[in-house]
Amino acid sequence: MALCWSGLRFDTRYMTFRVKACNKAVAGEFSEPITLETHTFLFKLDAASAHQNLKVEDLSVEWDSCGGKVQEICKDKNRTNQSPMHSPARVSLMSPKRGPTTRVGRDRFTAESYTVLADTMIDAGQQYWEVRFDKDSKAFAVGVALRSLGRFDQLGKSSASWCIHLNNWLQQSLTAKHNNKARTLDCAIPDRIGVYCNYEEGVLSFYDAKLKQLMHTFRAKFTQPIIPAFMVWNGTFSVKTGLQVPSVVQSGQRKNSNTSSSNASLT
Template sequence: MSHLMVDFSQEREMLQGLKFLPVPATPEIQVSECQVCDNTVTVAWTLQEPDTKIDHYILEHRRTNHEGPPRIKEDYPWMVVEGIRELEHTLTGLRFDTRYMTFRVRACNKAVAGEFSEPVTLETHAFTFKLDSGSAHQNLKIEDLSVEWDSGGGKIQDIRKEKNRTNSPMHSPARSALMSPKRAPTARPGRDRFTAESYTVLADTMIDAGQQYWEVRFDKESKAFAVGVALRTLGRFDQLGKSNASWCIHLNNWLQQSLTAKHNNKARTLDCPIPSKIGVYVNYEEGALSFYNAKTKQLMHTFKTKFTQPVIPAFMVWNGSFSVVTGLQVPSMVQSGQRRNSGTSSSNASLT
């Protein structure tokens, strides 16, 4: 064996011919090129120098209520989007229930991933609310953001409450006080729920500034349905649109179908198809309340007024059902339409 030699010349040539891929450079997110609109976010980034060896990018994002760099401990985890081939990416289907969203991106070649970019936080605030079950008429069955008419709701609820009160061995005023969780104040503190023929429920969040938007899908077979806004002074017996404390559009399927705009017991028939979903837009400072076909963004009616106190999203249904969609930003089509119409006089002045 002492006279044997191993020839590594071919292997040496192969090793010398190997070209190792360097770690990709760190991208930089261009905040000025990022867009947040219509419940989507487009994130754009650049590289200091072109790199033809980059195979794809990885984008990570997470919701937050904190403006600025990520904190060490956040309530929401990073969500990962892989396989991005371009220098930008549009995220859709996001939950817009936090004020901000933080983004970071890194480049990858076929061998290794580079460092993450400096995190960037974009404002993703949208109008989010829940239904205030404490304000709801007893004939309305509330489940999350869905409402269904229940003709026997009041009687059944009273019977269940009485049965639970008398039969439960756990019940006592002192024990109930200890076990009951703290509840946020309702939109109508100190007032009873709606009653008689009001069939109304309010949201739990008031609007006192800015531009807000939400949508509601309703059963077109409902005997009656209304959506709009109301003041806190709306009486518990009041129907939406029949006092100066509420504005709404009202669908009537009783005897003859009609769609009307109502305020202060005045009504105007709307000459437009009845959509399956309605978008509601409020510009508090401008005193504008507009209703749109949520699918086509066609304007159905606008109230022009002056809000002197906060308003609350309000809903009414009789013999039917509806569901609310919140966490929505004002659609760009609605914003552009409002700008076009801002210089024109309102044709609905008689209802303001």
């Protein structure tokens, strides 16, 4: 037996209940408590994945041209001031229980991949988030990526990422990028970009968040979880999560299902 509820509100807990099977002869045991609720998609930025030149604070990022240099200076000082107790030879003899613990995660982005990922993956459902960015940034990108995105890979330049890319270096351009292919977008640069993802349908759409106008849609077949991804060079941005998919975006997706841009249109 299947039950269907309509008109449920976003990010709301409705009830907790238990169920059991029964017939005329006998009744079974009650199930564990079940909570009926609608979930919101919340994430923060994973500072451990960020390029050293990106200063990350929860949901905001600021470019720091000296970030990597400062960390290298600190490392050099630590090596110089290191006591015999913490020398490489001494550490190698320490008991595993006393050894330093490390965070299990991906490698930090490096070289010219000024990238940071979210700390939460998407593997189901429809999700929506927005990003406000400095339009004077030399470069900025927002999109999604597979966990396998290489630490040297720039967003949109491999098959593991999809993005909208703003370039202010030498000549201004706004493009949709995937697998090292790009399509120039004929639209004004917005103050905020809204990102809509329908995982099961393989739809990734970008909107002018203020006007709710569609900028571009990728159509893909997601076979593994994807992660919100961001890039900035000489600029700043901030992200807003936990948002309900706007009704105008929902209706627009239905209208544009047969006319939206696709990966195949990228040249």
